[in-house]
Amino acid sequence: xxxxxxxxxxxxxxxxxxxxxxxxxxxxxxxxxxxxxxxxxxxxxxxxxxxxxxxxxxxxxxxxxxxxxxxxxxxxxxxxxxxxxxxxxxxxxxxxxxxxxxxxxxxxxxxxxxxxxxxxxxxxxxxxxxxxxxxxxxxxxxxxxxxxxxxxxxxxxxxxxxxxxxxxxxxxxxxxxxxxxxxxxxxxxxxxxxxxxxxxxxx
Amino acid sequence: xxxxxxxxxxxxxxxxxxxxxxxxxxxxxxxxxxxxxxxxxxxxxxxxxxxxxxxxxxxxxxxxxxxxxxxxxxxxxxxxxxxxxxxxxxxxxxxxxxxxxxxxxxxxxxxxxxxxxxxxxxxxxxxxxxxxxxxxxxxxxxxxxxxxxxxxxxxxxxxxxxxxxxxxxxxxxxxxxxxxxxxxxxxxxxxxxxxxxxxxxxxxxxxxxxxxxxxxxxxxxxxxxxxxxxxxxxxxxxxxxxxxxxxxxxxxxxxxxxxxxxxxxxxxxxxxxxxxxxxxxxxxxxxxxxxxxxxxxxxxxxxxxxxxxxxxxxxxxxxxxxxxxxxxxxxxxxxxxxxxxxxxxxxxxxxxxxxxxxxxxxxxxxxxxxxxxxxxxxxxxxxxxxxxxxxxxxxxxxxxxxxxxxxxxxxxxxxxxxxxxxxxxxxxxxxxxxxxxxxxxxxxxxxxxxxxxxxxxxxxxxxxxxxxxxxxxxxxxxxxxxxxxxxxxxxxxxxxxxxxxxxxxxxxxxxxxxxxxxxxxxxxxxxxxxxxxxxxxxxxxxxxxxxxxxxxxxxxxxxxxxxxxxxxxxxxxxxxxxxxxxxxxxxxxxxxxxxxxxxxxxxxxxxx
Numbered sequence: 001x002x003x004x005x006x007x008x009x010x011x012x013x014x015x016x017x018x019x020x021x022x023x024x025x026x027x028x029x030x031x032x033x034x035x036x037x038x039x040x041x042x043x044x045x046x047x048x049x050x051x052x053x054x055x056x057x058x059x060x061x062x063x064x065x066x067x068x069x070x071x072x073x074x075x076x077x078x079x080x081x082x083x084x085x086x087x088x089x090x091x092x093x094x095x096x097x098x099x100x101x102x103x104x105x106x107x108x109x110x111x112x113x114x115x116x117x118x119x120x121x122x123x124x125x126x127x128x129x130x131x132x133x134x135x136x137x138x139x140x141x142x143x144x145x146x147x148x149x150x151x152x153x154x155x156x157x158x159x160x161x162x163x164x165x166x167x168x169x170x171x172x173x174x175x176x177x178x179x180x181x182x183x184x185x186x187x188x189x190x191x192x193x194x195x196x197x198x199x200x201x202x203x
Numbered sequence: 204x205x206x207x208x209x210x211x212x213x214x215x216x217x218x219x220x221x222x223x224x225x226x227x228x229x230x231x232x233x234x235x236x237x238x239x240x241x242x243x244x245x246x247x248x249x250x251x252x253x254x255x256x257x258x259x260x261x262x263x264x265x266x267x268x269x270x271x272x273x274x275x276x277x278x279x280x281x282x283x284x285x286x287x288x289x290x291x292x293x294x295x296x297x298x299x300x301x302x303x304x305x306x307x308x309x310x311x312x313x314x315x316x317x318x319x320x321x322x323x324x325x326x327x328x329x330x331x332x333x334x335x336x337x338x339x340x341x342x343x344x345x346x347x348x349x350x351x352x353x354x355x356x357x358x359x360x361x362x363x364x365x366x367x368x369x370x371x372x373x374x375x376x377x378x379x380x381x382x383x384x385x386x387x388x389x390x391x392x393x394x395x396x397x398x399x400x401x402x403x404x405x406x407x408x409x410x411x412x413x414x415x416x417x418x419x420x421x422x423x424x425x426x427x428x429x430x431x432x433x434x435x436x437x438x439x440x441x442x443x444x445x446x447x448x449x450x451x452x453x454x455x456x457x458x459x460x461x462x463x464x465x466x467x468x469x470x471x472x473x474x475x476x477x478x479x480x481x482x483x484x485x486x487x488x489x490x491x492x493x494x495x496x497x498x499x500x501x502x503x504x505x506x507x508x509x510x511x512x513x514x515x516x517x518x519x520x521x522x523x524x525x526x527x528x529x530x531x532x533x534x535x536x537x538x539x540x541x542x543x544x545x546x547x548x549x550x551x552x553x554x555x556x557x558x559x560x561x562x563x564x565x566x567x568x569x570x571x572x573x574x575x576x577x578x579x580x581x582x583x584x585x586x587x588x589x590x591x592x593x594x595x596x597x598x599x600x601x602x603x604x605x606x607x608x609x610x611x612x613x614x615x616x617x618x619x620x621x622x623x624x625x626x627x628x629x630x631x632x633x634x635x636x637x638x639x640x641x642x643x644x645x646x647x648x649x650x651x652x653x654x655x656x657x658x659x660x661x662x663x664x665x666x667x668x669x670x671x672x673x674x675x676x677x678x679x680x681x682x683x684x685x686x687x688x689x690x691x692x693x694x695x696x697x698x699x700x701x702x703x704x705x706x707x708x709x710x711x712x713x714x715x716x717x718x719x720x721x722x723x724x725x726x727x728x729x730x731x732x733x734x735x736x737x738x739x740x741x742x743x744x745x746x747x748x749x750x751x752x753x754x755x756x757x758x759x760x761x762x763x764x765x766x767x768x769x770x771x772x773x774x775x776x777x778x779x780x781x782x783x784x785x786x787x788x789x790x791x792x793x794x795x796x797x798x799x800x801x802x803x804x805x806x807x808x809x810x811x
Binding site for chain 2: 009011013014015017018020021022024025028029031070071073074076077078079080083113114115116117118119153154156157
């Protein structure tokens with residue numbers, strides 16, 4: 001499943017992350033539960049939880065009871081959720097290359113990460129190699145600001161995800177091509193057949 | 204000079220220097236335990252590694268651990284920490300992470316078994332958690348065992364520190380177990396960097412009444428270098444009274460390490476304090492003042508342990524030992540405090556690798572022996588901020604810029620006092636050549652009575668080349684030689700005595716001849732004579748004379764008193780800015796005092 005990449009990490013996010021972790025340590029030391037960081041993801045998840053409640057359920061309920069009780073993953077850091085999004089998106093792009101007339105690269109091997117797992121150097125190499133294979137498939141050399149060859153800092157992570165975003169836009173373009181088809185053309189048609197009717201057959 | 208940030212330097216040039224603190228740690232800990240003394244039983248470890256805080260280059264071995272996916276651990280401002288699996292498991296990192304409520308289920312356990320019973324005279328344990336990440340256990344227990352029976356136990360809740368001292372009354376024990384129930388952050392691994400057997404007393408400016416830190420060193424090594432810390436602390440509850448049976452003095456012993464850190468508030472990029480280690484000393488003496496409310500401590504540097512005689516010198520005329528080897532030999536022979544890895548931290552970059560000692564060292568203390576080597580090799584000896592012994596090139600002293608540290612009207616309390624020394628006509632530098640005498644002589648003898656194996660060391664009357672050993676009333680061991688080892692100073696024998704025996708050692712004495720060279724400086728005044736018994740060539744004698752000449756040529760000694768930045772060391776150069784220009788001065792004596800800020804009195808030589 002495609003998940004929206006994060007491509008706009010900044011130095012401020014990193015500085016914020018460092019200070020926020022310290023703030024949480026200080027809050028827990030005082031015996032308090034720290035206030036969750038203001039992140040879009042954090043708010044969204046809380047609002048989604050709100051939708052699932054009937055009004056009656058929510059009477060006498062404070063916002064704090066509904067807000068996340070555990071500090072969220074921060075944008076200036078790499079967490080398991082980030083690696084899983086990138087691995088999943090690379091896998092998605094590898095599979096969808098058929099819509100562009102190519103074949104998936106068998107060298108792309110992905111993994112699902114758990115919190116706390118140890119990332120080996122070889123895992124980082126594999127992830128970056130996957131990214132380079134996908135760049136090749138989608139002919140993105142020259143399109144990505146800097147090739148993702150390291151994950152040294154927030155810019156390295158941005159580049160990696162910008163690359164997946166640019167590749168995804170090529171897949172999306174194929175979706176847009178569907179608008180040229182009428183509903184009648186598409187009835188009882190498999191997805192791949194529908195794409196092939198747009199005139200681009202896999203090579 | 205101690206390296207500090209630009210913010211630190213800017214702070215020192217303000218009219219009112221920002222707030223500072225001094226932190227003295229007086230450690231009462233069992234010295235470092237060797238690898239073979241322990242075995243560890245624990246919850247499944249993720250990593251046992253030493254260089255937990257070592258940054259690694261990105262391109263390296265495949266098996267290298269890049270980082271962990273603990274929550275918000277991998278911050279995107281630098282490559283993450285990389286772990287290597289080193290052989291000595293001093294850092295424990297658990298495989299499991301804490302839950303959302305920060306608890307561990309099951310609890311994390313970490314047990315250290317000792318091969319021998321440990322000394323119970325230390326006051327408890329100090330747990331060093333994850334200093335690098337700044338995280339720590341909030342709820343944990345310590346159990347102390349002897350033969351699998353719990354002999355002491357402590358439970359801690361709401362800990363707030365990355366270094367936690369847990370006081371415990373102990374008896375002899377052979378195992379310590381730490382049981383971690385809760386961590387400070389959710390989704391983090393438990394980390395134990397170190398367990399110190401013992402604790403430490405921490406003093407800061409709220410408890411320190413006075414602090415005096417004195418150090419001295421000479422570029423020409425004409426005086427022995429010294430460094431001393433004297434401090435007084437408030438002792439309202441009699442904690443440091445040696446007669447108080449519940450006081451801490453029962454744990455404090457001579458040679459306990461003492462460190463001084465200085466912090467300037469809020470200088471870091473994120474508003475954190477900038478802290479630097481100023482020195483490491485060893486407790487030498489202490490007393491309680493008459494009021495009974497003030498305790499005074501005196502700590503001296505590691506060189507104070509080198510005052511004993513260097514009574515096991517080695518010298519070989521044909522294969523003279525390397526100067527660096529002799530330095531190591533002296534240090535290995537000294538009874539140094541085990542808290543400091545003196546050999547491992549030794550810096551002797553100033554001593555040329557191939558420099559040899561061509562004259563035997565005898566009748567000197569270990570410290571004097573080191574000083575003579577430092578003098579011969581133009582690498583003055585001093586003690587660094589971490590307590591390490593340093594021999595760095597004198598050329599480095601001359602080459603450094605004095606502009607890094609300026610003493611002027613802005614920071615000096617009074618005008619510098621300049622003393623002009625008498626003119627000297629020149630320097631006479633002595634040296635001694637050694638040759639082997641043609642004549643064979645008796646160079647040592649011994650006699651005695653014994654039955655069985657005898658081991659004997661015969662020291663020669665004068666340094667000599669061994670020729671033969673004549674032994675009567677004894678025989679050699681089956682398959683063994685009588686002469687076991689020898690050098691130009693003596694011979695070690697092993698034989699079987701059959702009652703009365705006598706030994707005569709023959710050899711060719713080394714004949715010493717004194718010479719001297721003159722380096723003229725002016726037409727008037729007296730000559731100054733210098734002598735290093737290790738100098739055996741005219742080149743060495745000239746080098747010694749020129750080192751001295753550069754130091755004394757200006758004949759000016761400067762006494763200073765200024766608001767000081769404690770990054771200055773002895774042998775550092777400073778610029779003293781006066782009415783008639785700048786003076787470049789090598790500092791030989793500094794006496795810092797702290798009273799909310801640093802003030803110093805010092806002395807140095809003007810370098811022409």
